Amino acid sequence: MAEDLENQENDKVIRIDIDEQMRSAYIDYSMSVIVSRALPDVRDGLKPVHRRVLYGMLDLGVTSSKPHKKSARIVGEVLGKYHPHGDASVYFTMVRMAQDWSLRYPMVDGQGNFGHIDGDSPAAMRYTEARFSKIAEEMLADINKDTVDFQLNFDDTLQEPTVLPAKIPNLLVNGSSGIAVGMATNMAPHNLAEVIDATINYIDNREITIEELMKFVKAPDFPTGGIIYGYTGVKEAFETGRGRVLMRAKAEIEMLKDREVIIVTEIPYQVNKAMMIERTAELVGEKKIEGISNIKDESNKDGIRIVYEIKRDANASIVLNNLFKQTALQTSFSVNNIALVKGRPQMLNLKDLIMHFVDHRHEVIVRRTKFELSEAEKRAHILEGYLIALDHLDEVIKLIRASETPEEARVGLMEKFGLSDIQARAILDMTLRRLTGLERDKIKDEYAELMKTIEYLKSILADEGLRMQIIKDELTEIRQKFGDERRTQIVHSAEDMSMEDFIEDEEVVITISHEGYIKRTPATEYRTQGRGGKGSKGSDSRNEDFIEHLLIASNHNYMLFFTETGRCFWLRVYEIPEGSRLSKGRAIQNIINIPKEEKIKAFIKVINLKDQDYLENNYIIMCTKKGTIKKTSLEAYSRPRVNGINAININEGDQLLEASLTTGSSEIVMALRSGRAIRFNEEKVRPMGRTATGVRGVTLGHDKDEVVGMIAVDDPGATVLVVSEKGYGKRTDIEDYRVTNRGGKGVKTINITEKTGALVAIKNVTDADDLMIINKSGIVIRIVVSELRVMGRATQGVRLINLKGNDEIASVARIEHEDEEIEDAESHVVVDGEPAGEGDVEEDVEEEGDEAADEETNEEEN
CATH class of the missing domain: 3.90.199.10 (Topoisomerase II, domain 5)
Structure with missing residues (x-):
């Protein structure tokens, strides 16, 4: 008996391998999590x-x-x-x-x-x-x-x-994240309009490369905006499904009252704003971040605004770089494109994601069409029964009236008229009003329309091209209804030099404001206007700012920036932040790594820094306040560094004033504060290396004299405009300036008196230009150059503006002429000053003799 019980208990015990059981159970669990949850x-x-x-x-x-x-x-x-x-x-x-x-x-x-x-x-x-x-x-x-x-x-x-069914490519446009067992997914969101454009182009060309798709889907587009800094991680993510995207907050350095502040208006995706500010405050308290006196969160329902107040002795650019380095103002998004494909997890690149979405939509279109065809054929089948009944109406009525039961009537209709069970039931369910003439016509019209629909649905099922066109049409409709502009800006880092292969070399307009804000805008935003048009507003700058420089360039061109200490910084045009026609742009100091105390004095657009012939046949001419001039081959600037390179060696007490791109044969005119100017051919200055100091360009009249400007002129018909600090100015033909050797004292360019004050500016102008005159009091006045007549070289000129009190002219900028009236609301120019009235007359003086006026000295090179 005991043995029988023991045998029964042994029969209930199942002996298994614990390793195999654990492995099997864990795999079942992990697959359940992967497929059903994560x-x-x-x-x-x-x-x-x-x-x-x-x-x-x-x-x-x-x-x-x-x-x-x-x-x-x-x-x-x-x-x-x-x-x-x-x-x-x-x-x-x-x-x-x-x-x-x-x-x-x-x-x-x-x-x-x-x-x-x-x-x-x-x-x-x-x-x-x-x-x-x-x-x-x-x-x-x-x-x-x-x-x-x-x-x-x-x-x-x-x-x-x-x-x-998903009419929208949701996985790409909204992304996803999830942690499974043994794997995880982290997919970035993208712009709907960009993704749809890429999808449509994939449908048109199944052999399209990921590189070509990236012309449409440029990068992730995060809901919180911000900046994607660098493109290498984005490119890797698109090509392989895995990559690291560096995100930065959108930050600007501004002056608030008497100190600099950093204003953050957009933060990286998935960053907790309150925790970020709290952690920053801790780092400031621990002295790990220095230079911040206060942090204020001024965010409201209109958007994010975090203000970092900078101490008076701190450099805002350095502080901002430290914030990027140590806080969540800069963070990364690790892309890991793992999704379920037919129930199995797979790593997917950009083309894979688009391909699987298109395949899904194609299946949905096929199944929807089959369903609609089936429904249409069912309805047509019933209508055919109606039409048969209407054609034999009297016989149908007679048969129904003679039948004892509905079932007998149904069988009778099927046998006598060859109707199906469905048709016979539908006829028996007809109401009497369907027998009227109007209702009978409606049935015939509905049947005719239904046959067209059936024919069309069958053509869809027979033609894959037609099905793909339907997908494209539906996507286009979605784009029109829900498409919007990118929120996340793309800023390319110095490591992205191969990025030009992925950026269309389209024409853009670069604008630089007087206060140093820069942006690029597609040329297509500046609409073509006929003669007499009012023009397009070029910026929504602040009241005291205005567009000083407007250049036409292409995305693959280069920009060189020169600071007053003689350093040169280098940017590709596509690295300049893109902005709309009315946006302010970004401060140049936020884009290139220049010290706070340095100012940019000149910038040059360069077509190509890789074409050797172009480099060897173009030069950069620079001049300093103390009269030094230097000429260097453009080739010397073709190898940039992030922190800039030395463009000219500046002596103590001197500073760079101007820089121009020339072809080696331009006419150079340098003007002095004392009212004299010298003209010489560029060939008088031999090319030197980047680290050279230069040679004497003009001899200063006295210890307090200095150079106020330099122009490089190629057009013999050009006119030279000079302006004095008390509001006098004039235009003169360049031929009035005799060509001399460099290093001389020059000739009189304007008759300087106590009434005119010292010379402050020299510009090369045409009738197509306007002048912006900025006074020391902050008043900005615009003058049309074409209204200034050309007069003699040594005249006193005419009064350009009436200055109040002890006010003086601080600087003069040449800008493009606009045909519209300059009003406060439209031009954003403060017109508090007064232009010269009709009573102001030209005052001429006798020109000095050539012996004094054209005194020359040929100085040796420094």
Whole structure:
């Protein structure tokens, strides 16, 4: 008996290998997490919980046109029908889909407290309400047309979709993140319009390369904006599915009252603003970041605004670089494009993601068309029965009246007229009003229209090209309805020199304001106007600022910037931040790494720094305040460094004043504060190396004399304009200036008296230019050059403006002429001064003799 019991117990014990059991159980668990929880489907870009929330909301009918419904009601619907997990997981999923700083294109339209970018939690679900956003409806469009497969829910009582039809490429435009077992996904959001353009081009050309797709999808586009700094990580992510994207806050250095401040208006994606500010304050307290006196969070419903007040003795640029280095103002987004493809996790590049979306949409179109064709044929079948009955109306009525039961009538109709069971039932269900003449015509018209629809649906199923055209048309419609501008700006770092291969070499307009704000704008934004047009406003600069320089360039050109200490900095045109025609641009100091105390005195557009012939046949001429001039081959500036290179050796007490690009044969005119100017041919200055000091260009009249400007002239018909500090000025033909050797004292260019004051500016102008005259009091006045007549070289000139009190002219800028009136609201120029009136007359003086005026000295090179 005991042996029998022992044998029975042994029969219940199953001997297994513990290693094999653990391995098998862990794999089952991990695959369950991967497929059913953590990773998105490549087709609709959703994880199961997101899909169930959207489908549950559809069940409740909370579309974008219906009133909001309590979040608790929606959560209960999803929990009870499709997602038997914690209510918090469902609610916070819905909350995230409503946050415009979490999703680039939110799927839920929330009402109430749905949290904050500072990390504040949303209100409880009993307080908040929600409904679909308009774009979410496009995710579920046609779901009732057998476009996707359904599966049983957790208790096998209901059906739920395994994937959504997804008219939009949601995985690319909204991204996704999730941690599975043994793997994770982290996919960046992108701009909808860019992704759709790339998708359409992929449909047109299946052999398109990732490189070509990147011309459309330029980089991730984060909902919080900010800046992507450097392109290497973006390129790797697009090509391989894995990469590291460096994100920076959008920060500007501005003057506020008497000190510099750093203003942050956009922060990197997924950064908690409050925690970032708190951590920065800790670093300041620990002396790890120095130079910040106060941090203020001035953010409101209109947007983010964080103000870092800089100490008086600190350099704002250095402080900003330290903030980028040590705080979340600069962070990275590690792209890891893993998604489920046919139930299996795969690493996907940009082309893979687009390909799988197009394949999904193609399947949806096919299934939708088959469904619509089936429905149309069913309806046509019934209509055919109606038409048969109408053609034999009297016989049908007689047969029905003679029948004892409906079943007898149905069988009789089928036997006598060859009708199907469905047709016979439909005829028996007809109302008497359908027998009127008008209703009979409607049935015939409906049948004719239905046959056209059937023919069209069959043509769709027979022609893949037509199906692809439908996908393109639907995507184009989505782009028109929901497409918007990029929020995240792309700034290319110095390591991105190969980036020109990925950037179209289109023509752009570069504008630099008087206060040093720079931007580039596609030339297409400046519309072509006929003669007499009012022109296009070129900037929305602040009241005291204006556009001083406007250049036409292409993205592959180069810009050289020269500081007063003689250093040269180098930028590709495409590295200049892009801005709209009306935007202010960014401060140059924020783009190139120059010390706070240095100012940019000159900039030069260069077409190519790689063409050896171009480099050898062009030169850069520089002059300093103390009269030194230097000529260097452009080739010397073809190898840039991030921190700049020495362009000229500046002696103590001197500073760089001007720099110009020449071809080696220009006429150089240098003007002195004492009212004299010297003209000599550029060939008088031999080329030197970058580190040379230069040679004597002009001899100063006295110890307090200095050079106020230099022009390089190639046009023999050019005119020279000079302006004195008390408002006098004039235009003179360049031929009035006799060509001499460099190093002389020059000739009189304006008759300097106590009434005119010293010379402050010399410009090469034409009738197509305007002048901006800036007074020391801050007043800015615009003058049309064509209204100034050309007069003699040694005259006193005419009064250009009436100055008040002891005011003097600080500087003069040449700008392009506009035909519109200069008004405060339109031009943003403060016109507080007065232009010269009609009573101001030209005052001439006798020219000095050549012996005194044209005195020359030939100095040896320094």
